[in-house]
Amino acid sequence: MSRMHKHHVRAVDTTPFSGQYDSVNLGQYSLLNNLWGENDATSGSQTSQITSMKGSTVAWKTNWTWTGGNQVKSFANIQLNTGINQQLSAISSMPSTWHWSQSNTGTVVADVAYDLFTSNTAGGSNVNEIMIWLAxxxxxxxxxxxxxxxxxxxxxxxxxxxxxxxxxxxxxxxxNQVYSFLLTSGTVKSFKGDVYSFLSYLIKNEGMSSSQYLITAQAGTEATSGTAKFTTSAYSLTIN
Incomplete structure (x- = not known):
């Protein structure tokens, strides 16, 4: 009699949450609502939730609406918790896949981006911020x-x-210093590549030190104003 092998899909918390700094942990990731700039808005809110997790690939969504102000209100994002706080020189690659879509209502001001931070020490204060804008x-x-x-x-x-x-x-x-890579045109709603290539470019061409520590690696949508539904059908990021 052959033994049946069952694939265990880890139960994940798919409860929607809307608090300013609410988050949910998923092993190597956390989903952060992060309404850090909501005080700039005259009104608005944002709700985020995990929709699924399979292996190292996570799916999530966030709905937001903001009125007033011209500053970023929120950055709903998936944060990587494993492999960070090491020096850039110790990292060989950061393979990532990100498939997303966004439906907008009216005029929207926002971006979709990877957001990385480096420091002089592990867990130290931010020195460099590196953004890779897909939209x-x-x-x-x-x-x-x-x-x-x-x-x-x-x-x-x-x-x-x-x-x-x-x-x-x-x-x-x-x-801190901010480096932003923006597409010369269009958007990339299906990204597959090595995020470390962008750090390598800055090390080789802009004098960023490879002895800097990668202390934060996030990806999500920065919302300034308007109303939008943002959906990530598949996201993964690994540090090697």
């Missing part, structure tokens, strides 16, 4: 330089990384 919805990056029309001026144009073409912007947010 720019009527928004724009932090930049040290703007043209006469108020548009951010890229530090470097037409960089080819992981099969797409990017412009790199750089500037300070008042706390």
């Amino acid at each position: 720019n919805v009527n928004s724009g990056p932090i930049s040290a330089h703007y043209n006469a029309m108020g548009q951010a001026v890229p530090l470097v144009e037409n960089i080819s990384i992981e099969g797409h073409t990017w412009n790199l912007y750089a500037g300070s947010n008042g706390y």
Whole structure:
């Protein structure tokens, strides 16, 4: 008599949550609601929830609506908890897959991005923020330089990384240096590639030290205003 092998799908908490700093843990990941800038809004709310988890691939969604103010209100995101707090020189690759979609109501200001932070020490304060924008919805990056029309001026144009073409912007947010990779055109709703390639570019070309520690690795949607439903059907990120 052959023995049946059952595949165990780990039970996950799919309860929706809407508190400012509510989160749910999923082993190597956490889903963070993160309404860090909600005080800039005259009204609004955001609800996030895990929808499924299979192996190292997670699916989640967030619905948000914000009125008033011109600052980012929230950054609903999946945070990686394993493999971080090591030096960039110790990392060989960060393979990731991200399939997402967003339906907007009215005029929306938002972005969809990976958001990484490095520090001088493990668990230390932020020194560099590295953003990889897969979508720019009527928004724009932090930049040290703007043209006469108020548009951010890229530090470097037409960089080819992981099969797409990017412009790199750089500037300070008042706390740390921010490097933002924005697509030269369009959006990427199905990304598969090595996120470490972007860190490698900064180490090789912009003088970022490989002795910096990667202290945060997140991916999600920064919401400024409007109403949107954001859905990730599959996301994974691993640090090797």
